[in-house]
Amino acid sequence: MKELPILRGERSIDALGIAIGVVLSGMAFWLAIVPVMNQRSIQTARATELSNIKAELEDHRARQSGTQVAIDRLRSELARCEVKLAATSSLNTRIMELSELATESGLEVVTIKGEDAKQANKRVYVPVKVIARGQYFAVARFLKDINVRFRDTAVDKFAAAAERSEKESGDAVVEIDLSWYAVYEGASDMATAPNP
Secondary structure: OOOOHHHOHHHHHHHHHHHHHHHHHHHHHHHHHHHHHHHHHHHHHHHHHHHHHHHHHHHHHHHHHHHHHHHHHHHHHHHHHOEEOOEHHHHHHHHHHHHHHHHHHOOEEEEEEEOOOEEEOOEEEEEEEEEEEEEHHHHHHHHHHHHHHOOOEEEEEEEEEOOHHHOOOOEEEEEEEEEEEOEOOOOOOOOEEOOO
């Protein structure tokens, strides 16, 4: 049998041992160390992802807290805007209050007349027609004050005209159609209407 050239002498065996050692070391590296390194890189990536998710969660919590504060503020404003409606039977009182407001605004009341209560879109309202005479600034003040003082009353229609004899004085005759939101007499409790 012929000897392999590599197995000749001690040096040849040492070289073979070194080669086997290198192969075994390489196999150990690829079978033991590379998976551990891969696992560490996976853990690092997961830790980074977890950190990002925690940051997003805190951001969402902060936004949710801000949203809750906004909701609470809006609820508070809505509660302040709530309008308690009076009974339709107090129409004469409302007509008197509108007459006083018109006079305070500088208008001369010609007539204020209320009609029978009507219902539309689940709301009860009483049409009220105001005819008054006065300066345009007094009319503007009256319309503004209606909105401020009587939040249960909406202006539906407005018309102004100067009569021939009144052109010199700057007075106008105005007709204002109002809707006064109210509840029918005998309702179990006071209803609430949206701010018109």
